[in-house]
């Protein structure tokens with residue numbers, strides 16, 4: 001029995017003492033869970049190791065899966081708009097996802113987003129850990145419940161914790177701000193409610209930005 005049979009997860013594929021480009025390259029080969037089988041490619045991260053803020057989403061979406069780039073779909077565009085409204089620059093941000101392969105369900109020709117299971121979050125966590133170790137962000141922003149679960153190692157209710165500065169989780173030096181995932185804002189039908197939800201996201205990003213000193 002190999003180590004991966006005993007303990008599935010990305011750990012076997014994460015190189016030691018790697019820089020970001022080596023991590024990105026190594027992730028292409030990851031077989032730490034089954035999600036690589038149906039996805040087009042791994043979607044890793046965008047941003048420099050010097051970025052003071054690490055923003056973590058859930059998983060790549062359809063467009064991200066096809067392009068190989070994170071946060072290029074509608075939710076990604078909304079995040080960047082909110083970041084800009086919070087006076088954050090592109091260079092301030094290192095953006096990544098809790099799970100690096102797209103999980104979806106086929107319905108005819110369409111691929112419908114399917115939330116990653118806790119097992120996928122746990123399997124993919126070694127990549128997130130390695131990224132945080134390299135970037136050493138001054139603050140981590142978790143977008144939505146999956147990212148919060150990945151960062152904090154426990155389930156939280158977004159409505160209860162959002163916008164507050166949480167202590168760094170075990171093994172991490174960065175405080176965490178949890179907020180809503182932009183995709184949840186895109187699903188709000190009423191335009192006034194959607195605008196209010198967008199403003200709340202900007203407020204949470206401002207709270208995180210206040211912790212940045214470099």
Ligand code: SF4
Pocket residue numbers: 009010027030031032033034035036042099100101120123124
């Ligand atoms: S989702 Fe994560 S753990 Fe699973 S195969 Fe992809 S990179 Fe590896």
